[in-house]
Amino acid sequence: MNIAVLGTGVVGNAIASKLVSLGHEVKMGSRTPDNEKAAAWVKRAGALASQGTFAGAASFGEVVFVCTNGAATLDALHAAGAQPLAGKVLIDVSNPLDFSKGMPPRLFTASDESLGERVQRAFPDAKVVKALNTVNCEVMVDPGRVGGGDHDMFVAGDDAAAKGRVVEILTGWFGWKTVHDLGDITGARGMEMYLPLWLRLWGSLKTADFNVRVVRG
Amino acid sequence: MNIAVLGTGVVGNAIASKLVSLGHEVKMGSRTPDNEKAAAWVKRAGALASQGTFAGAASFGEVVFVCTNGAATLDALHAAGAQPLAGKVLIDVSNPLDFSKGMPPRLFTASDESLGERVQRAFPDAKVVKALNTVNCEVMVDPGRVGGGDHDMFVAGDDAAAKGRVVEILTGWFGWKTVHDLGDITGARGMEMYLPLWLRLWGSLKTADFNVRVVRG
Numbered sequence: 001m002n003i004a005v006l007g008t009g010v011v012g013n014a015i016a017s018k019l020v021s022l023g024h025e026v027k028m029g030s031r032t033p034d035n036e037k038a039a040a041w042v043k044r045a046g047a048l049a050s051q052g053t054f055a056g057a058a059s060f061g062e063v064v065f066v067c068t069n070g071a072a073t074l075d076a077l078h079a080a081g082a083q084p085l086a087g088k089v090l091i092d093v094s095n096p097l098d099f100s101k102g103m104p105p106r107l108f109t110a111s112d113e114s115l116g117e118r119v120q121r122a123f124p125d126a127k128v129v130k131a132l133n134t135v136n137c138e139v140m141v142d143p144g145r146v147g148g149g150d151h152d153m154f155v156a157g158d159d160a161a162a163k164g165r166v167v168e169i170l171t172g173w174f175g176w177k178t179v180h181d182l183g184d185i186t187g188a189r190g191m192e193m194y195l196p197l198w199l200r201l202w203g204s205l206k207t208a209d210f211n212v213r214v215v216r217g
Numbered sequence: 218m219n220i221a222v223l224g225t226g227v228v229g230n231a232i233a234s235k236l237v238s239l240g241h242e243v244k245m246g247s248r249t250p251d252n253e254k255a256a257a258w259v260k261r262a263g264a265l266a267s268q269g270t271f272a273g274a275a276s277f278g279e280v281v282f283v284c285t286n287g288a289a290t291l292d293a294l295h296a297a298g299a300q301p302l303a304g305k306v307l308i309d310v311s312n313p314l315d316f317s318k319g320m321p322p323r324l325f326t327a328s329d330e331s332l333g334e335r336v337q338r339a340f341p342d343a344k345v346v347k348a349l350n351t352v353n354c355e356v357m358v359d360p361g362r363v364g365g366g367d368h369d370m371f372v373a374g375d376d377a378a379a380k381g382r383v384v385e386i387l388t389g390w391f392g393w394k395t396v397h398d399l400g401d402i403t404g405a406r407g408m409e410m411y412l413p414l415w416l417r418l419w420g421s422l423k424t425a426d427f428n429v430r431v432v433r434g
Contacts, residue, residue, distance in 0.1 A: 110328050110410070111413070146434045154414075181421060182417040182420075190413035190416065193413050194411055196328070201399070203399075204398060204400065207434060209434025210432060212430065213432050214422070216427045
């Protein structure tokens with residue numbers, strides 16, 4: 001499948017590399033067509049990898065992963081354009097982290113609207129599904145590296161078919177065992193507001209190789 | 218030990234009853250000395266149980282559990298007064314939930330200051346420890362009812378000795394197996410901002426008998 005990965009940071013690299021390793025053609029999108037980090041990734045990732053602008057990548061992909069810094073997510077998607085995103089599954093991995101006031105980062109939007117909702121509101125014809133933002137990028141694409149994979153992922157989105165497709169990607173491609181459907185895109189609030197707890201656990205555990213498992217009565 | 222439980226709702230009832238069952242003398246505090254819900258609890262709980270005003274309970278307790286509705290927490294503590302709280306371990310179980318705009322509730326304070334921090338700021342001589350707010354009240358005092366107790370609690374607070382005492386209460390009295398220390402009271406942000414995810418899981422699991430376990434790499 002042709003897939004777009006928007007963003008050239010560690011998250012974009014991890015997801016794009018995983019997708020290429022599964023045999024998919026992946027175009028990494030950035031502000032400029034010749035971004036150096038994207039070029040370095042293409043060189044490492046081989047024949048199935050390519051790079052382009054946000055618009056070029058969005059046009060290329062049948063599915064679009066949004067792996068930008070949360071503060072840049074809407075700008076990147078506006079650069080991609082509404083038309084190339086229309087009707088597509090848009091997997092929003094980004095977090096609304098604001099580092100401008102120091103560490104730990106605050107969230108620049110939280111209780112009243114999630115970043116996932118802002119994305120869906122700005123691009124009503126895209127099928128936005130929030131996913132993967134609750135774990136470190138290495139865990140996203142290799143859940144088995146933590147506790148034998150015995151921990152959980154969440155999804156939220158308005159379009160049931162799109163959400164089902166994302167669950168297939170998470171379980172069938174990435175190896176997640178359990179994915180909890182948190183309902184419509186407002187469920188992204190819970191997934192994003194979990195980040196401050198994740199950040200504290202990262203500090204106390206001194207590793208990003210962790211996640212939570214939901215234990216039932 | 219003499220213990221104060223501020224609040225007459227389901228959380229206050231669950232914690233106060235558990236403490237009495239362990240042989241502690243418990244005074245349930247409320248706005249008025251003759252609160253009907255507190256009186257009903259005293260009648261059920263027996264000789265170790267008593268009721269009083271917030272100030273009366275706070276004076277009585279060597280340890281103070283704050284089990285009020287989050288929107289009422291600071292008012293209740295101001296009614297209790299700074300002097301009776303000074304030097305005491307104050308376990309803040311309350312959540313900053315705002316139901317005024319419908320369900321699910323929003324948080325009335327979140328990313329920039331937690332309710333736990335507001336409490337510590339308003340009562341600098343109290344030793345505030347955030348705990349137990351991340352689970353349903355029945356799970357708080359009986360973690361074994363969910364998955365054999367194989368799930369985790371968190372604490373945050375500025376005073377290390379107070380936090381250590383709370384961890385003893387959680388593990389020795391209430392039966393928690395694993396308690397993660399999230400650092401100073403600003404760690405309460407993570408514990409409170411977890412609530413929207415808890416609420417969504419409650420909706421999807423259709424039971425409040427659940428919790429999360431931290432799984433490590």
